[in-house]
Amino acid sequence: MSEILQALSDLKPDEVAIPIHICRPEGWAKLQTLLSDFQQTFVKARNFTGEAGQRLRLPDVNGVIEQVLFGAGSQKNDVLGPIRLGGLSAHLPKGFYRVETLPEDWDADLCPVGWGLGAYKFEVYLPEETHFPVLCLDMDAKAVAEAVSLTDAVHYGRDLINLPAGDLGPAALHQATLDLAQKFDAEVSEIIGEALLKQNYPMIHAVGRAAHEAPRLIEFEWGNPEHPRLALVGKGITFDTGGLNIKGASGARIMKKDRGGAAHALALAEMIMANDLPIRLHCLVAIAENAISAGAYRPGDILTSREGLTVEIDNTDAEGRLVLGDALCKAAELDPVLMIDFATLTGAARVALGPTIPPFFCNRKNVVEAVMQYADAQHDPVWPMPLWQPYMSLLHSPIADMKNAGGSFAGSVTAALFLERFVKERPWMHFDVYGWNPTSGPGHPKGGDMFAIRALYHWLKAGGLQSDFSA
Numbered sequence: 001m002s003e004i005l006q007a008l009s010d011l012k013p014d015e016v017a018i019p020i021h022i023c024r025p026e027g028w029a030k031l032q033t034l035l036s037d038f039q040q041t042f043v044k045a046r047n048f049t050g051e052a053g054q055r056l057r058l059p060d061v062n063g064v065i066e067q068v069l070f071g072a073g074s075q076k077n078d079v080l081g082p083i084r085l086g087g088l089s090a091h092l093p094k095g096f097y098r099v100e101t102l103p104e105d106w107d108a109d110l111c112p113v114g115w116g117l118g119a120y121k122f123e124v125y126l127p128e129e130t131h132f133p134v135l136c137l138d139m140d141a142k143a144v145a146e147a148v149s150l151t152d153a154v155h156y157g158r159d160l161i162n163l164p165a166g167d168l169g170p171a172a173l174h175q176a177t178l179d180l181a182q183k184f185d186a187e188v189s190e191i192i193g194e195a196l197l198k199q200n201y202p203m204i205h206a207v208g209r210a211a212h213e214a215p216r217l218i219e220f221e222w223g224n225p226e227h228p229r230l231a232l233v234g235k236g237i238t239f240d241t242g243g244l245n246i247k248g249a250s251g252a253r254i255m256k257k258d259r260g261g262a263a264h265a266l267a268l269a270e271m272i273m274a275n276d277l278p279i280r281l282h283c284l285v286a287i288a289e290n291a292i293s294a295g296a297y298r299p300g301d302i303l304t305s306r307e308g309l310t311v312e313i314d315n316t317d318a319e320g321r322l323v324l325g326d327a328l329c330k331a332a333e334l335d336p337v338l339m340i341d342f343a344t345l346t347g348a349a350r351v352a353l354g355p356t357i358p359p360f361f362c363n364r365k366n367v368v369e370a371v372m373q374y375a376d377a378q379h380d381p382v383w384p385m386p387l388w389q390p391y392m393s394l395l396h397s398p399i400a401d402m403k404n405a406g407g408s409f410a411g412s413v414t415a416a417l418f419l420e421r422f423v424k425e426r427p428w429m430h431f432d433v434y435g436w437n438p439t440s441g442p443g444h445p446k447g448g449d450m451f452a453i454r455a456l457y458h459w460l461k462a463g464g465l466q467s468d469f470s471a
């Protein structure tokens with residue numbers, strides 16, 4: 001459990017929370033008048049103006065830190081909102097703090113999450129642990145618990161991406177899934193190795209069969225069966241070499257992140273379960289290492305999928321859509337109200353939108369706008385992309401129902417169209433996440449990261465599954 005957020009009322013009598021004043025350049029003049037003469041001189045000498053990301057610790061005349069100033073930048077073009085607070089929590093020394101002043105347009109409820117997102121460092125392999133500052137919250141216990149759970153879930157998902165593939169192979173990702181299921185008393189089902197063939201998951205098997213650790217489909221179900229059923233599906237390629245169509249050095253360098261979709265599905269599942277949302281949850285993690293050995297699947301092979309469609313392998317590096325195809329097919333068999341998959345599926349998604357806005361595909365137009373609104377409100381952006389049916393022709397194979405790669409045009413669209421063949425026309429959303437920050441930004445440290453799941457959590461909490469999915 002995260003120790004970076006707590007209720008203000010939990011402070012011990014001898015502990016004091018240092019007030020933080022967050023302001024924009026527009027509001028700085030007014031805030032300045034509330035400071036002592038000494039402090040006014042101090043801030044002027046240090047050029048604090050409220051520009052985005054400015055941090056200043058204000059001492060009293062004895063040199064003891066009394067207040068903190070933080071710049072929110074101009075309101076115009078502020079896409080980060082309170083997530084920017086992550087740029088403060090990442091840098092303040094340990095101690096207790098509270099938000100005293102904030103820009104009028106900021107949603108105060110998002111401050112704890114912004115703080116929590118910044119207070120993260122992957123240090124499993126480092127000798128010393130960072131002690132992040134604690135934000136004290138003037139909120140009821142339930143709101144504090146929710147903020148803690150959302151922060152913990154994001155940190156958990158980031159860890160699942162940041163762990164090296166040598167320590168998080170198929171068996172370890174399997175175990176991580178079991179651990180989460182057990183924590184919330186979910187019912188687990190495990191299909192491993194040859195059993196994938198017996199139980200008809202040929203594509204998951206083919207992708208993972210060359211690896212040292214067997215491929216597997218791990219599922220759990222949680223919640224009241226009377227509640228609407230939601231399926232979360234994650235691409236869990238623990239490392240993507242590209243297979244026989246091997247990647248180059250720079251492409252392979254960050255392919256431990258190819259279990260990023262699984263990390264997203266598990267982290268969103270954790271948010272849902274920790275907050276007891278009225279949902280019958282079905283989480284499916286399709287796990288394989290796309291490795292190279294004598295047993296590897298080959299370009300030109302034809303696989304018969306669980307759905308029955310035959311797929312000609314054009315490129316063994318387009319493996320994510322194969323494991324997801326079988327997993328989505330299974331999810332659809334149980335007739336969920338909605339399926340959501342997450343996958344680090346294409347380099348083309350990154351070319352189209354860069355690393356931090358995941359392309360979002362949905363086969364029901366009615367719900368796209370609402371999800372976008374939640375994404376905006378939570379400062380967790382997503383961007384809609386078209387399931388442009390004419391591009392299905394790019395996946396044409398003369399000797400099978402389709403091939404698995406569509407060439408250089410619209411790569412994230414053809415990947416999504418491929419997946420759509422496996423959802424049995426059920427309501428479905430697909431997020432082609434990058435799962436990784438190439439550089440650090442406020443609330444988004446370098447390395448593994450979660451996208452879209454806070455937006456989806458809030459959409460689901462507000463009754464998203466009751467939407468009209470008819471069109």
Ligand code: BES
Pocket residue numbers: 240242258315317318319320344345346347348350404405406407411434
């Ligand atoms: N895991 C990759 C996608 C990826 C690559 C994500 C780089 C982020 C950065 C996926 O399995 C893949 O290799 N996709 C290929 C598909 C192509 C062969 C049709 C790609 O995008 O190049």
Ligand code: MN
Pocket residue numbers: 240242290316317318319320
């Ligand atoms: Mn690949």
Ligand code: ZN
Pocket residue numbers: 237240258317319320344345
């Ligand atoms: Zn991949």
